[in-house]
Amino acid sequence: MDSTLFTLGDIPITLAMAVASAVGLVLVLLLVLLLSALRSGRARAAEAMAQQARSAELERHLAGLMQVQSEMTGRMQTMSEIFGSRTSDLARLVNERLDSTSQRVGQALQETRTRTDEGLSKLHERLAVIDRAQSTISALSSEIVSLQSILSNKQTRGAFGQGRMEAIIADGLAPNAYAFQSTLSNGSRPDCVVVMPNGAPSLVIDAKFPLESWQRLSTASSPEELRQAQSGFRADLGVHIKAISEKYLIPGETQDTAFMFVPSESIFADLHEHFEDVVQRAARARVVIVSPALLMLSIQVIQALLRDVRMREQAHLIQKEVRELLADITRLDERVNRLQTHFTQAQKDIGDIVISSGKIARRGDRIDAMDFEDQPRLAED
Structure with missing residues (x-):
């Protein structure tokens, strides 16, 4: 047992030392294993406790989730009921609206x-x-x-203007106040002669307007033709104005002014707008250019003058009638006064009759109030 097994450096290693070292090593290993087992047990215990805590926490979470789920289920049921009622109301309202x-x-x-x-x-x-x-x-x-x-046609065109003029004059004046195509003292025959009141000279109206020259203005296709047409129209109208002034203005027989009738208002307006010199020339020649409207107005003025003359001619008859009317009024006043006197006397007589009737009525009342039964008794006494 004490024999040396080997030498480690200067230290001899015996069997007992080797066995003791092996036993110590085993004990150390056992101790290490035991500590490791204890540590692993504690870790498993801690893990188990943590797992248990997590399980409890999970259970609490699950319980909370179940409670929330139950609450959500209740709310969903409530909302479903509400949605159902609302859906039915909405469907009913939609149906009503649709109807x-x-x-x-x-x-x-x-x-x-x-x-x-x-x-x-x-x-x-x-x-x-x-x-x-x-x-x-x-x-x-x-x-x-x-x-x-x-x-x-020139002749038919003149007849057209003559017809318009005759229609205006015939509508406005009495038949004895005008004459068509009458002959003057110089042998001229104007289109119309209007008889003026109070023995005044007659008014001459001419209807022969140079319409052919006027139509050339609208048919002119170039400025040169237009100037020629304007020049020709001025010349023709000047000749016509001169003829009216020379033939129809007779001192003592006709008025010192004659009418030249234009059968269109548009032509009359264009004359005053583009041919003012011709209008002035006519005015200097004592020829008045008239349109249908102006001729109608002039005829109405003449008609008013004739009516006024007729009224003045009948003035003495009106005065005679007024005097007779005043005499009738005077006689009526006298008769009304006599009738009033009769009414006054009748009223007085009626008053006297009323007084007499009143007296008679009072006497009758007194007679009716008398007691005739007491009269014999009084006589016996």
């Missing part, structure tokens, strides 16, 4: 149909009117064509 909308749409469609039918009927009526107007326009077109053919 109302359908009714309104149907009514609107009916009204629209009615209005459409009315509009179509009115449209048919207007189309019928348009058709009649179109036929009238067609007739007028043919008449305009015939009018153009009339105006293309």
